[in-house]
Amino acid sequence: MTRAQSPARCSHVNISELETRHLRHRLEIEITWLSRQMQELQGAHESIDLSLVQTYREMIFSRRALLGRIPR
Numbered sequence: 001m002t003r004a005q006s007p008a009r010c011s012h013v014n015i016s017e018l019e020t021r022h023l024r025h026r027l028e029i030e031i032t033w034l035s036r037q038m039q040e041l042q043g044a045h046e047s048i049d050l051s052l053v054q055t056y057r058e059m060i061f062s063r064r065a066l067l068g069r070i071p072r
Contacts, residue, residue, distance in 0.1 A: 027063050034059050034063070035056075038060070
């Protein structure tokens with residue numbers, strides 16, 4: 001591969017607008033689902049699993065970060 005073709009040096013990837021919209025939509029669905037799961041967990045009357053709550057927070061954070069890097 002030449003330098004121009006090296007994937008490590010590319011600043012962007014050519015993805016169709018349809019694929020971009022699909023990925024954004026999928027991330028939004030996952031963020032919503034994870035947020036609801038976390039709310040249900042926090043609203044439960046039994047003892048709260050804090051490690052699971054933290055896992056949900058991190059998953060939501062990472063998906064929002066990815067969503068923010070995807071062009072509109």
